[in-house]
Amino acid sequence: MELPKTNLSEGPLENLPKKPSTKAWNQLEVNQFFGMVKELSKVICKEMKYFSEFELTSIASQLNRTPKYCLFKLREILATGTTKRNNWGYKEDLIIKQEVNSQKRWSQIADKINNTLHLGWKIRNGKQCRDRWRSILNPELNKGPWSEQEDITLLKMYLEYGSQWEVISQDLKFRSKEQMRARIRSLVNLNQKTYEDDTTTLCRVLQKKTES
Numbered sequence: 001m002e003l004p005k006t007n008l009s010e011g012p013l014e015n016l017p018k019k020p021s022t023k024a025w026n027q028l029e030v031n032q033f034f035g036m037v038k039e040l041s042k043v044i045c046k047e048m049k050y051f052s053e054f055e056l057t058s059i060a061s062q063l064n065r066t067p068k069y070c071l072f073k074l075r076e077i078l079a080t081g082t083t084k085r086n087n088w089g090y091k092e093d094l095i096i097k098q099e100v101n102s103q104k105r106w107s108q109i110a111d112k113i114n115n116t117l118h119l120g121w122k123i124r125n126g127k128q129c130r131d132r133w134r135s136i137l138n139p140e141l142n143k144g145p146w147s148e149q150e151d152i153t154l155l156k157m158y159l160e161y162g163s164q165w166e167v168i169s170q171d172l173k174f175r176s177k178e179q180m181r182a183r184i185r186s187l188v189n190l191n192q193k194t195y196e197d198d199t200t201t202l203c204r205v206l207q208k209k210t211e212s
Contacts, residue, residue: 095113096133096137109126134169143179151205155187184202
């Protein structure tokens, strides 16, 4: 059976519509998006908190996003009161601190935050709450200088497991993954020689610390 012919004269392929993006928003995009939404709110005389996907269809098309994705971002901005990414409020932190010792799952803590503070919108999820506790709120976190023994443990684990911070944290329970990542980067920057790759540098640093 002969396949139907495609009429390429109708327009160049680059003019075909692109698939809507689901990548993370950068700060410039968020600011542009919220500015457009505020302007639309004035034009149609409707408060932003009452917007649905329908009102955001045109803006979503201009930003190469889906209306659903735009609505979620708008709700996130309205719920947190800021366009800054990953911004946590005092009341959100307070709920995590209060609930973390109650043996509740992280997803349940996220649900309480969403239902109590965000009109039931799913602004926070369990992973975000867990990371917030482990990286920022846990009072047992060691935020002081790294000891030689911590450096040795970190280097050994990193050279064996790479950036599997969850695995490494089993031996460094009072350091967050952000701290571990930053420490590795610092050790490389402070000790790396010209034309030396990161692994070689870290092996040399580990050997020096072990022998000292």
